[in-house]
Amino acid sequence: VAVTINGNGTVTGLTALPDSAMAVGSVIQVVQSSTTTLVSTTSTSAVDSTLSASITPASASNKILVLVSQQFRLRRTSGDSTGGSFILLRGSTTIHTGPGRYGIWFQAGGSSAIDHYQRWNIQVLDSPNTTSATTYKTQLTVHNSSHNLRAQPVGVSGSGIDGKSYMTLLEVSA
DSSP states (O other): OEEEEEEEEESSSOSOGGGSSSSSSSSSEEEEEEEEEOEOOOOOSOEEEEEEEEOOOSSTTTTOOOOOEEEEEEEEEESEEEEEEEEEEEEEEEEHHHHHOEEEEESSSSSSOOOEEEEEEEEEEEEEOOOOOOOEEEEESSSSEEEEEEEEEEOTTSSSSOOOOOEEEEEOOO
């Protein structure tokens, strides 16, 4: 089929531009997932948060930009501090953890219980080096078993917290 650029700037004869013809850095595929499933842990071992998304790269040289917005509540029931972390994995391979040993940490005076509601937002440019279906997921863990970390917590009245987490995968041509 002949491709024609008409005098008015329209193109005929071209139904789709192949991925191989895209400029380096072009976004050629977008996948988004979300979850509202509550996961709560007091474990110092990582547990799945139910937030995951899969993508099949068109080329092994392409990159995947992973965007995560994970809703959470970190609870301290006693003591003066608490901490936890989220982990981003490609399959079973860790590709990002929070800064230092614990990505989420807060400290407050007094001994009464305190809740910290927030979102863990990260962006990671990954090189999976494959054209096979690739799954990304998040896991969570706490500093010690007296702490509690919840992913997708039900919002408290009037807080505006929706209890929904998102993962977006963008395939970027290389």
